Amino acid sequence: MKTSLQSFATLCGIFATCLLSTAATEAVTDPVGVVRFTINPGFNSVGVSLVNPEVASGSISTVGSATMTATVVSGQTAVNYGALLDATKSYYVEITDGIPNGQYEGERFEVDVALTKSANSGVICINTGSSRNTIAGSIPADLAGGAPTFVIRPHVTISQVFGVGATATLTGTGSSGTADQIIFFENGTFSKIVWYFKSGVNDFWRSGVSNFNDEPILPGTGILIKRSSPTPLTVSMTGNVRTNHFAQPLKQGWNFICEPRPVDCSPVQRAMLDTDAQGNWVGTGSQGTADQLVKFASGAFSDITWYYKSGSNNSWRNGATLVNNDTSVLSGTGAVLLLKRNSAPSYYIPNTNPTL
Numbered sequence: 001m002k003t004s005l006q007s008f009a010t011l012c013g014i015f016a017t018c019l020l021s022t023a024a025t026e027a028v029t030d031p032v033g034v035v036r037f038t039i040n041p042g043f044n045s046v047g048v049s050l051v052n053p054e055v056a057s058g059s060i061s062t063v064g065s066a067t068m069t070a071t072v073v074s075g076q077t078a079v080n081y082g083a084l085l086d087a088t089k090s091y092y093v094e095i096t097d098g099i100p101n102g103q104y105e106g107e108r109f110e111v112d113v114a115l116t117k118s119a120n121s122g123v124i125c126i127n128t129g130s131s132r133n134t135i136a137g138s139i140p141a142d143l144a145g146g147a148p149t150f151v152i153r154p155h156v157t158i159s160q161v162f163g164v165g166a167t168a169t170l171t172g173t174g175s176s177g178t179a180d181q182i183i184f185f186e187n188g189t190f191s192k193i194v195w196y197f198k199s200g201v202n203d204f205w206r207s208g209v210s211n212f213n214d215e216p217i218l219p220g221t222g223i224l225i226k227r228s229s230p231t232p233l234t235v236s237m238t239g240n241v242r243t244n245h246f247a248q249p250l251k252q253g254w255n256f257i258c259e260p261r262p263v264d265c266s267p268v269q270r271a272m273l274d275t276d277a278q279g280n281w282v283g284t285g286s287q288g289t290a291d292q293l294v295k296f297a298s299g300a301f302s303d304i305t306w307y308y309k310s311g312s313n314n315s316w317r318n319g320a321t322l323v324n325n326d327t328s329v330l331s332g333t334g335a336v337l338l339l340k341r342n343s344a345p346s347y348y349i350p351n352t353n354p355t356l
Contacts, residue, residue: 030054030240035262035333037235039170044225045296047258047335048161048217050239054151055084055091061147065138066112068093068124071147078122081152085113090155090216092132093124096244099146106245106348107134108219111152124152132218134247155216158182158194158205161237164213165203171229172198176206181226185256190224220248222258222335245351250280250344258335260349264328267316269352272307273325275314280344283309293329294337301337305329 035050056079058070072078085091091111098105110132115125128138162182163169170180176195182205184192194215197206205212217223227233246260259265267273274281284290287306293316295303308317316323323329330336 030243033241033262034236034238037333038232039225039227039235040232041227041230042299044227045222045335046225047222047333048156048237049259049262049332050237051242052154052156053240054153056081056152057150059147059149060144063139063141063144066126066128068126068139070122072122080120081122081124082117082120085117087113087117091152092155093150093152095148095150097149099142099148104143104148106247108247109133109139134249157213158215158217159213161217162235164205169233169235170196172196172203174199178228180228183224183226185222188254220246220257220260222256243351246349248347248349250338250340250347252340252343255338255340256335257338259330259332262332264332265330266328267325270330270349273314278347280347281307282341283307283314285310289341291341292339294339
């Protein structure tokens with residue numbers, strides 16, 4: 001559901017960690033927010049929950065195994081989607097309203113920018129082999145049912161959030177050991193380190209010998225920031241707020257997740273109980289066999305909340321304390337490790353906020 005810019009003020013009580021802007025206009029668009037991250041010396045668990053403004057939107061009329069064709073509005077010419085894309089950037093299609101029963105809302109597909117530009121038409125080409133897609137393989141044939149709506153957004157990138165050159169907020173040096181780092185969680189471990197390389201004429205985010213300024217920070221995926229300087233700082237980001245459901249496929253084992261909106265979430269809001277129709281969560285009477293959320297605390301991932309289901313108990317539990325299912329357990333600007341006992345490829349976070 002969209003909201004007018006004049007209604008932004010009503011969101012201020014909802015977003016405890018962001019400041020929302022207002023504008024005197026009747027235009028209907030996504031809400032706009034400014035999120036502030038406090039980066040302390042040492043390690044910081046961060047979730048980037050704002051998104052970039054859309055470069056295009058529409059509804060889908062037909063799909064192929066790797067293409068989406070947009071509906072042409074009567075009396076108008078077809079949109080050339082390729083002409084709207086910058087060949088140096090990466091983009092994704094997000095389904096903002098699903099087929100009549102809501103299926104596919106929140107799913108995301110990586111745009112094949114080169115092929116879409118070559119198509120030079122109303123066809124959007126999808127990289128069906130991308131691990132960033134929330135549905136693996138070919139585009140589902142029934143996705144076009146009911147003409148679902150979509151947006152195309154550029155990915156949020158490292159340099160966009162943390163800057164480079166004159167806009168840099170973190171500290172760069174000539175050595176990865178003394179520069180600030182961003183660490184990505186891949187294949188079940190914190191394995192990819194990107195650091196701010198600043199030495200002589202060199203001024204860019206680097207991994208190996210390559211420039212990573214345009215490395216995407218993927219939606220719903222946390223990052224770990226290592227602040228080498230002893231001085232804490234605040235990083236601000238301006239962006240749009242997602243207003244639809246959010247697909248977040250979960251792997252068996254460890255996942256590093258963050259929120260799709262800058263809003264703290266409870267187990268109920270996040271559909272994290274097996275009473276929910278999705279049925280994606282494993283609750284037991286033992287921490288050793290139940291799903292777990294592990295938050296970063298006191299310099300380590302050590303604060304464990306687990307899904308306790310035994311007898312009449314059906315809630316998340318922190319130590320000996322039962323967590324009220326309506327109490328926020330995930331921060332709108334943080335990230336947590338999630339241990340899943342089974343995979344949940346169809347899991348999604350519903351947009352339960354009526355203001356959005």
